[in-house]
Amino acid sequence: MTQTSIGVIGGSGLYQIDGLENPQWRSVDTPWGAPSDQILTGSLAGIDMAFLPRHGRGHVHCPASIPYRANIDALKRLGVTDVISVSACGSFRHDMAPGEFVIVDQFIDRTVGREASFFGAGCVGHVSLASPTCARLGDACATAARAASIKVHRGGTYLAMEGPQFSTLAESRIYRDVWGADVIGMTNMPEARLAREAELCYASVAMITDYDSWHPDHGEVDVTQIIAILTGNADKARDMLGRLPTLLKANRPICAQGCDRALEHAILTAPPARDPALVTRLDAVAGRVLRPHMTR
Ligand SMILES: CSC[C@H]1O[C@H](OP(=O)(O)O)[C@H](O)[C@@H]1O
Numbered sequence: 128m129t130q131t132s133i134g135v136i137g138g139s140g141l142y143q144i145d146g147l148e149n150p151q152w153r154s155v156d157t158p159w160g161a162p163s164d165q166i167l168t169g170s171l172a173g174i175d176m177a178f179l180p181r182h183g184r185g186h187v188h189c190p191a192s193i194p195y196r197a198n199i200d201a202l203k204r205l206g207v208t209d210v211i212s213v214s215a216c217g218s219f220r221h222d223m224a225p226g227e228f229v230i231v232d233q234f235i236d237r238t239v240g241r242e243a244s245f246f247g248a249g250c251v252g253h254v255s256l257a258s259p260t261c262a263r264l265g266d267a268c269a270t271a272a273r274a275a276s277i278k279v280h281r282g283g284t285y286l287a288m289e290g291p292q293f294s295t296l297a298e299s300r301i302y303r304d305v306w307g308a309d310v311i312g313m314t315n316m317p318e319a320r321l322a323r324e325a326e327l328c329y330a331s332v333a334m335i336t337d338y339d340s341w342h343p344d345h346g347e348v349d350v351t352q353i354i355a356i357l358t359g360n361a362d363k364a365r366d367m368l369g370r371l372p373t374l375l376k377a378n379r380p381i382c383a384q385g386c387d388r389a390l391e392h393a394i395l396t397a398p399p400a401r402d403p404a405l406v407t408r409l410d411a412v413a414g415r416v417l418r419p420h421m422t423r
């Protein structure tokens with residue numbers, strides 16, 4: 128058993144959460160640069176919480192400029208064990224409507240050129256990503272959402288596109304009709320990959336704002352339409368998040384899926400061949416497995 132500490136990464140429309148005891152915006156330095164913003168820490172129902180606005184307060188970062196590695200490292204550094212990602216998304220399904228939530232369990236990654244791993248030359252690591260989200264955490268989010276009277280779909284494939292422009296109609300049709308994606312957004316990758324590398328349980332709550340551009344009755348997606356739905360979705364998300372601490376409880380079991388041990392056999396570089404500078408950078412995310420072999 129370890130102490131539960133919940134990290135929330137808030138997407139478009141969700142730039143803060145309410146009701147924390149001892150709230151404090153804290154600056155966290157990481158070897159991967161600065162996170163998107165300061166992190167709001169505090170506690171809820173006796174459980175440590177850390178909230179990070181993914182785009183920064185004031186929506187400063189675009190999907191490609193979000194410092195994904197720094198964000199995950201900073202949450203890990205603060206002791207977070209469970210990450211809830213909250214994001215706006217478009218829907219590819221008639222039965223997944225704007226205002227509803229999807230607990231994502233699979234991803235198709237179409238992002239390009241983003242820093243997608245903590246590992247590299249001098250410390251090579253390969254984690255499993257077949258089941259990229261944590262089922263226990265996803266179940267808790269679904270239960271919390273239902274308790275908040277939110278219509279929630281348990282399971283769905285999120286297509287992560289590069290953006291910042293929305294998809295063409297041809298792309299939208301391919302993602303939906305050929306690839307079978309359920310929702311689309313721009314930010315869950317490489318975030319989910321990095322959470323797994325950092326041995327963090329990760330659940331993704333995708334809040335539907337639109338039908339992208341495929342739907343014959345809804346025309347093109349545009350930001351005005353998205354913003355009209357975003358505020359209501361953010362209120363629902365805050366309600367859902369407020370119910371999570373009591374569901375997750377203070378003492379956390381070892382993850383049945385192994386998210387918290389993802390690095391156990393993942394690092395291939397032999398200890399003497401490791402780059403000491405990279406090993407030092409990896410201290411927070413991979414210190415559990417690297418520290419016995421650290422040279423300094
Ligand atoms: C507000 S429209 C597009 C924007 O919203 C989503 O952001 P997030 O995932 O952080 O909620 C989408 O991925 C785009 O970045």
Ligand SMILES: Nc1ncnc2[nH]cnc12
Pocket residue numbers: 215216217218288293294311312313336337338339340348353
């Ligand atoms: N249709 C869409 N495509 C990509 N990201 C989105 N975020 C919200 N709606 C979206």
